[in-house]
Amino acid sequence: MKNSISIMKYIFCIIGLIIWVQAFYIYKEKQTFLEKLSTVPGIVVDEVETNSPTISFVTKDGTQIQFTPDSNNNPLNYSPGEKVEVLYDPNNPKTAKLNAFFFLYLGILVVGIMGAIFVLVSFSFFRSDYLKRKKKHFLQQNGKRIVTRFKGLQLNMHVTVNSSHPYFICSKWLDSINNKTYVFKSEDIWLDPKDIVIPQEIEVLIDPLNPEEYYMDISFLSVKN
CATH class of the missing domain: 2.40.50 (OB fold (Dihydrolipoamide Acetyltransferase, E2P))
Structure with a gap:
């Protein structure tokens, strides 16, 4: 059973590092995707009861588009007339996104936090073992x-x-x-x-x-x- 506890700290550490690696690759893929998008100014047209605003913007070729961001990823409150920044794919402008941290990186942030939890738990095990060994060594000597x-x-x-x-x-x-x-x-x-x-x-x-x-x-x- 004691060996099982010792193994757990390594398992938690490995799981946390794997999650971090996944978060890093997701981030890199996100960055590669965002580099293909165009950035234009947008404006909040109205705001429904779910606090998901309707955003209007004009593409670089002059086409006016309206879209509603995913309310599940919308931690911010917007007011009609408020100016925002929009990212859109020139080949599919209706899939536009708000150029805001939580809209773009919330998923990556959640994955990163999950990895951090596993790493911190593992670190607490390692730190506890280290302090016990240090204390034991000191008492054996003094x-x-x-x-x-x-x-x-x-x-x-x-x-x-x-x-x-x-x-x-x-x-x-x-x-x-x-x-x-x-x-x-x-x-x-x-x-x-x-x-x-x-x-x-x-x-x-x-x-x-x-x-x-x-x-x-x-x-x-x-x-x-």
């Missing part, structure tokens, strides 16, 4: 090793993979200097608790200046035969 008492094995309800939850080990330690009891938690354990052996004494590496920063050494973990 931490104080203490012996704690096993407190229990608990289910981590905050993590779910394939409808399953991992467990974590809890232990406690009494700091005799300030008479304060600390509770420590291990990393997630993807094993059936019936199949693992946990000793009553568990070593924990703590930051001498801040016992709240710690790493529980669970290298002792063994599986019952």
Whole structure:
């Protein structure tokens, strides 16, 4: 199960990059298409109840055309008489489009955001792993090793993979200097608790200046035969 989580971060990253590549090619195709279009001024003739304005423009050969932009891609409000910029295909002027960012690039923007979500999720996994390794390395080099008492094995309800939850080990330690009891938690354990052996004494590496920063050494973990 732990390997499945490790693989997920790579899968999310690959999916996000693939989506970004698709968005890039869609953008390039859009740019190639737009280069073939002519640009002329237009004017808003009226505005219906759906807020989709009727646009009137004159082509470069003198033909007057009216069209209504797709209301599903119309995030802007227009008023009658308002001047706009129109893009049209000289071979098919009735398929004209408004020369506005949301009309031209909304689809590409949505695809790009989807890719960004996958990449950011992947990045959060990588960052979390990096910080854990950095913290572990620091404590191994500078931490104080203490012996704690096993407190229990608990289910981590905050993590779910394939409808399953991992467990974590809890232990406690009494700091005799300030008479304060600390509770420590291990990393997630993807094993059936019936199949693992946990000793009553568990070593924990703590930051001498801040016992709240710690790493529980669970290298002792063994599986019952």
